[in-house]
Amino acid sequence: MKSVLLIASFVIGSITTVAAQQTSPVWPGCEDSKNVKTCFNKKLSKHVRENYKYPKNDAGEYVRGEVTIKFEVDEEGKVNVLNIEGDEPLVNEAAKEMIEKMPKMEPGTLQGEPDAREFTVPFKF
Template sequence: MKKIIYLLIILLSINKIDAQSEEITETFPIYKGCEKEKNKRKCFSKKINSHFLNKFRTNQIKNITPGIKKIYIIFSINKMGEIDNLKIRAPHKDLELETKRVLQLIPKFVPGTINNKPTSVKYSLPLAVRVEMKKPHKIRKTPWQ
């Protein structure tokens, strides 16, 4: 009986060693235009930040005090390369809506993989947005008015 127990312990130990020796290869989701970059994660972050910088419109937001507003975004990039499970936390509802609008403009990603199989990857993105006070538009009078 002791021999059988020792044999089972040895077999289980061998299985653990084999499981540990398997290599797990992971790839991070790739933003359009980062396919040939060496550091794809860094490129991904740069592209996302650039996208928000170019597309986010603070001038559309009304009834909000000026200053720097922090927005926290958590989302997944699913197996199809689309944004999924979106959660946005912002100090104002209009900031949340604008953030959602900008995220919907992001092009489809190349999905992340584990062992060459597409997988969903969670991503969090903290943003700091400067909201400035709107200056009233002055109408200049011309000499002939």
């Protein structure tokens, strides 16, 4: 029983150590936030509301659709679109343009070094 507790303590301690050595990208304005991930999500939601422009088809009607966007915040804090999946090409392009307008951020780190982080986010426009 003591050896199980010792092993469990070691595993939990290792997980805590690894987690402490990894940080998420920081959206501008979230530097002093108690929860950087929550702040990042709020800023992303606001960014989408303010920057997504609904495209129109040839008849002048707004085009709607669902899209899944995979992007990264690279080692320099720059946002790069990696992949977009959706059935409506106009929506895909509008979503790509919206993500490309995201601000440069403080990059995530792994063991104190800048590290690229990937995100996959579904949207329904």
